[in-house]
Amino acid sequence: DVKVTQSSRYLVKRTGEKVFLECVQDMDHENMFWYRQDPGLGLRLIYFSYDVKMKEKGDIPEGYSVSREKKERFSLILESASTNQTSMYLCASRLSSWTRDTQYFGPGTRLTVL
Amino acid sequence: DQQVKQNSPSLSVQEGRISILNCDYTNSMFDYFLWYKKYPAEGPTFLISISSIKDKNEDGRFTVFLNKSAKHLSLHIVPSQPGDSAVYFCAASAAHGANNLFFGTGTRLTVIP
Numbered sequence: 001d002v003k004v005t006q007s008s009r010y011l012v013k014r015t016g017e018k019v020f021l022e023c024v025q026d027m028d029h030e031n032m033f034w035y036r037q038d039p040g041l042g043l044r045l046i047y048f049s050y051d052v053k054m055k056e057k058g059d060i061p062e063g064y065s066v067s068r069e070k071k072e073r074f075s076l077i078l079e080s081a082s083t084n085q086t087s088m089y090l091c092a093s094r095l096s097s098w099t100r101d102t103q104y105f106g107p108g109t110r111l112t113v114l
Numbered sequence: 115d116q117q118v119k120q121n122s123p124s125l126s127v128q129e130g131r132i133s134i135l136n137c138d139y140t141n142s143m144f145d146y147f148l149w150y151k152k153y154p155a156e157g158p159t160f161l162i163s164i165s166s167i168k169d170k171n172e173d174g175r176f177t178v179f180l181n182k183s184a185k186h187l188s189l190h191i192v193p194s195q196p197g198d199s200a201v202y203f204c205a206a207s208a209a210h211g212a213n214n215l216f217f218g219t220g221t222r223l224t225v226i227p
Contacts, residue, residue, distance in 0.1 A: 004157070009155070033214075035217075040123070040219055041219060042116075042118075042120075042203060042217045042218055042219035042220050043158070043203065043217040044217075045214060045215075048214065058214075090157055090158070091157075092157075100146050100163075100165075100207070102148060102160040102163065103160075103215060104160070105150075105157030105158045105159070106157050107155070107156050107157050108155070108156070108157050
């Protein structure tokens with residue numbers, strides 16, 4: 001079974017803080033993704049990574065950056081957290097871009113920015 | 115602009131009856147469609163998919179129908195069970211490019227015992 005884990009289930013931060021969200025997958029997947037889920041908006045792609053050190057912007061990258069130094073780990077960074085970044089953050093992984101494999105999701109991190 | 119739309123935010127169905135969840139898309143390049151189910155405090159889990167070369171795919175109690183001319187797909191759950199109560203997301207991808215998924219806004223299904 002594919003396992004995608006996220007470092008925290010719940011996180012509370014203050015405006016202006018730098019925030020790191022970590023995601024780890026254990027199936028040697030090439031692709032990893034960060035989404036945020038908001039009521040009425042569904043899942044929106046923030047960033048994705050084809051492979052180690054490779055990243056691409058998704059639909060809503062503003063205010064975020066990412067890091068993928070190792071294949072199994074994909075980090076989402078909020079350089080200066082703002083209240084409008086309060087959301088559920090979901091990480092996903094997929095075997096590769098060349099297959100139509102499904103994406104496997106982690107349990108999510110609910111981030112609150114005060 | 116939302117390329118995948120789920121116009122019903124919620125649906126309530128009696129246990130044992132059929133649940134029908136609908137999804138519309140605008141991008142004619144989409145050729146692969148998926149449904150995910152999400153329970154509270156968990157990540158979405160894959161449920162069923164369909165390629166555009168088919169118009170129906172069945173897996174147990176779950177059937178997905180695709181109408182390419184109408185750019186519409188639906189998920190049928192028969193019979194519905196209380197454990198099916200969750201948020202259902204429709205997603206689509208195109209063959210070219212990164213094969214990334216575009217998600218709808220979700221429909222919350224409540225199955226009443």
